Amino acid sequence: MHIIVAIKQVPDTSEVSIDPETNTLIREGVPSIINPYDENAIEAGLQLKEEYGGTVTAISMGPPQAEEALRQALAMGCDEAILLSDRAFAGSDTLATSYVLAQAIRKIGNYDLVICGKQAFDGDTAQVGPGIAEQLGIPQATYAMEVRVDGKKIQVKRLLAGSFETVEMKLPALITADKHMNVPRHAGLRGVMAARKKEIPTWTLEDIQADPSKCGLSGSPTTVVEIFPPQRSHKTERLEGEPQQVARLLIEKLRDAQVL
Amino acid sequence: MDFSFTEEQQEIFAAVREICDEELKPRAKEVDERGEYPWENIKMLAELDLFGVPVPAEYGGLGLGILDWAVIGELLSAACTTTGAVYGAHLLAEYPIMEFGSEEQKEKYLRPLASGEKIGAFGLTEPGAGSDAASVRTRAELDGDYYVLNGTKVFITNGGEADIYVIIANVAPEKGARGITAFIVEKGTEGFTFGKDEEKMAYPALANRELIFQDARVPKENVLGRERRGFRVAMSTLGAGRIGMAIGAVGLAQAAYDAAVAYAPTREQFGQPISEFQAIQFTLADMATRIEAARWLTYHAAWRKDQGLEFEKEAAMAKVFASETCVEVCNKAVQIHGGYGYTKDYPVERYYREAKLFDIVEGTSEIQRLVIANRLLKEAMKK
Numbered sequence: 001m002h003i004i005v006a007i008k009q010v011p012d013t014s015e016v017s018i019d020p021e022t023n024t025l026i027r028e029g030v031p032s033i034i035n036p037y038d039e040n041a042i043e044a045g046l047q048l049k050e051e052y053g054g055t056v057t058a059i060s061m062g063p064p065q066a067e068e069a070l071r072q073a074l075a076m077g078c079d080e081a082i083l084l085s086d087r088a089f090a091g092s093d094t095l096a097t098s099y100v101l102a103q104a105i106r107k108i109g110n111y112d113l114v115i116c117g118k119q120a121f122d123g124d125t126a127q128v129g130p131g132i133a134e135q136l137g138i139p140q141a142t143y144a145m146e147v148r149v150d151g152k153k154i155q156v157k158r159l160l161a162g163s164f165e166t167v168e169m170k171l172p173a174l175i176t177a178d179k180h181m182n183v184p185r186h187a188g189l190r191g192v193m194a195a196r197k198k199e200i201p202t203w204t205l206e207d208i209q210a211d212p213s214k215c216g217l218s219g220s221p222t223t224v225v226e227i228f229p230p231q232r233s234h235k236t237e238r239l240e241g242e243p244q245q246v247a248r249l250l251i252e253k254l255r256d257a258q259v260l
Numbered sequence: 261m262d263f264s265f266t267e268e269q270q271e272i273f274a275a276v277r278e279i280c281d282e283e284l285k286p287r288a289k290e291v292d293e294r295g296e297y298p299w300e301n302i303k304m305l306a307e308l309d310l311f312g313v314p315v316p317a318e319y320g321g322l323g324l325g326i327l328d329w330a331v332i333g334e335l336l337s338a339a340c341t342t343t344g345a346v347y348g349a350h351l352l353a354e355y356p357i358m359e360f361g362s363e364e365q366k367e368k369y370l371r372p373l374a375s376g377e378k379i380g381a382f383g384l385t386e387p388g389a390g391s392d393a394a395s396v397r398t399r400a401e402l403d404g405d406y407y408v409l410n411g412t413k414v415f416i417t418n419g420g421e422a423d424i425y426v427i428i429a430n431v432a433p434e435k436g437a438r439g440i441t442a443f444i445v446e447k448g449t450e451g452f453t454f455g456k457d458e459e460k461m462a463y464p465a466l467a468n469r470e471l472i473f474q475d476a477r478v479p480k481e482n483v484l485g486r487e488r489r490g491f492r493v494a495m496s497t498l499g500a501g502r503i504g505m506a507i508g509a510v511g512l513a514q515a516a517y518d519a520a521v522a523y524a525p526t527r528e529q530f531g532q533p534i535s536e537f538q539a540i541q542f543t544l545a546d547m548a549t550r551i552e553a554a555r556w557l558t559y560h561a562a563w564r565k566d567q568g569l570e571f572e573k574e575a576a577m578a579k580v581f582a583s584e585t586c587v588e589v590c591n592k593a594v595q596i597h598g599g600y601g602y603t604k605d606y607p608v609e610r611y612y613r614e615a616k617l618f619d620i621v622e623g624t625s626e627i628q629r630l631v632i633a634n635r636l637l638k639e640a641m642k643k
Contacts, residue, residue: 075271075275186275186278186279186282186283186308187275187278187308188275188307188308188309189272189275189276189308189309189310189313189322190309190322191309192271192272192275193268193272193322196267196268196271
């Protein structure tokens with residue numbers, strides 16, 4: 001089967017801090033990584049390939065340096081990688097991003113399954129995967145935990161809040177991978193060396209025959225009005241006394257604070 | 261002169277660093293406490309191609325150099341010194357087969373060593389012989405198509421766990437070094453068994469066992485190199501082994517330094533972090549400086565080896581300096597931690613125990629100085 005995995009390069013948020021003056025992310029010197037959920041998506045693709053045979057193609061929309069993320073995907077075992085990079089794509093919101101990715105997937109063609117991470121670590125929208133499926137007009141199952149391919153059908157066990165749901169879809173389809181789906185493998189040294197030798201073509205707006213009005217800022221109805229970190233306060237109150245008394249007091253305080 | 265690594269090397273080392281940070285380091289304490297040979301780590305390293313680093317691609321290796329092998333060994337040793345030691349001892353079987361093995365031997369033994377499907381070990385040391393390889397007492401006598409081995413090896417790292425052993429024995433003891441012959445011996449060979457697993461000051465998870473040969477029959481075609489030419493095999497392997505020990509010491513010293521430099525600013529005494537005291541600052545500065553010197557001595561020895569240059573003296577210099585640095589740095593790291601450093605709550609306690617290995621094995625510091633002086637005097641005579 002032919003599997004396409006869409007990945008995103010994100011700043012390593014464990015190393016990002018917010019400038020308290022300007023309320024913007026301090027990205028300087030912060031290493032870029034593959035969005036962790038996308039690593040689950042890659043792993044899912046590689047496991048399916050190992051089980052059913054076929055190829056895994058990784059794609060990513062981003063600036064030229066997103067090639068590093070694709071190179072890593074190749075090192076993990078993906079067969080091909082394609083970078084979607086064009087100034088016209090800059091500033092894309094989730095709608096425009098899913099349009100660009102869907103156009104690229106159309107161009108690749110002949111695919112059975114598209115896998116995305118359930119959401120990106122930086123934006124946390126969880127919209128691009130479903131957006132791609134809509135653009136392509138294929139069925140989708142988000143928050144996948146387990147998958148089983150049966151001929152031209154796929155069964156997906158989804159992780160919902162407090163329950164599981166198993167759905168069956170016709171292929172081609174799209175799934176988004178939950179982090180509990182698998183443990184992403186490390187790239188072996190042979191993979192790292194082989195990945196260096198592979199060509200990663202860059203596809204532009206023209207290559208994927210995209211409509212400029214649907215890409216980048218002009219194709220993005222979403223406007224980010226403000227980004228700010230949550231207000232932090234360090235007020236600590238100590239409740240003392242008998243356990244029962246303290247518990248009652250705590251409940252009262254939580255009610256007052258409208259937490260309960 | 262160029263001290264930088266290529267982009268490819270940097271990517272390879274970054275991949276190894278990721279494995280170290282995410283897998284090996286978090287488990288190092290448990291490996292030490294459990295005291296069992298770390299098969300889980302070893303299988304992972306095999307899967308990720310770490311055992312084939314210096315082996316040519318035609319035998320399933322990565323075709324990289326001893327310098328690459330060393331930098332990777334440094335990272336492993338810093339993350340989990342026991343696992344680093346397994347990786348180091350594995351080379352001692354891989355290396356002589358790579359250098360002296362026949363085509364058939366390379367196909368049969370080097371390939372599974374390179375893939376990590378089989379682990380290797382090197383058996384030279386005996387109760388009465390080690391660095392003095394010419395005094396090896398293990399006998400090998402030709403009997404038809406077989407050599408019959410009798411004798412006992414001690415302290416053999418990976419002993420009992422490894423499948424492929426390079427064994428140094430003597431076919432003509434009266435001729436001393438001129439009788440020394442190297443053999444490839446497989447685990448499971450009749451008459452080849454394992455004795456005592458040493459209880460040591462550290463590394464409870466590392467196998468250091470006796471190898472016992474009682475009329476063990478080894479096929480003639482398993483002579484490594486030529487009969488009576490094994491002294492060179494032994495010396496050459498020890499040379500590469502010194503680079504391995506030196507880099508293991510650098511890695512462990514780095515781990516101890518990293519722990520100390522992270523701890524010092526968090527520990528307050530007399531109203532300020534102890535890192536504000538000049539005594540601590542100077543100690544940290546000396547630790548880091550010595551580690552840096554040890555690292556480059558070792559890289560240089562490995563580089564010379566890869567260039568095909570004479571490297572015996574440089575490897576001995578690296579080994580003695582790096583191992584003594586390691587002992588010193590681990591000692592200071594415990595000192596900076598104070599009482600906490602003496603407890604098992606902090607890794608420096610383990611590092612301190614582990615450090616002492618390095619200035620004893622693969623030739624004590626005294627032996628290294630003999631090797632260095634020997635070379636220096638020979639060089640001086642030539643002038």
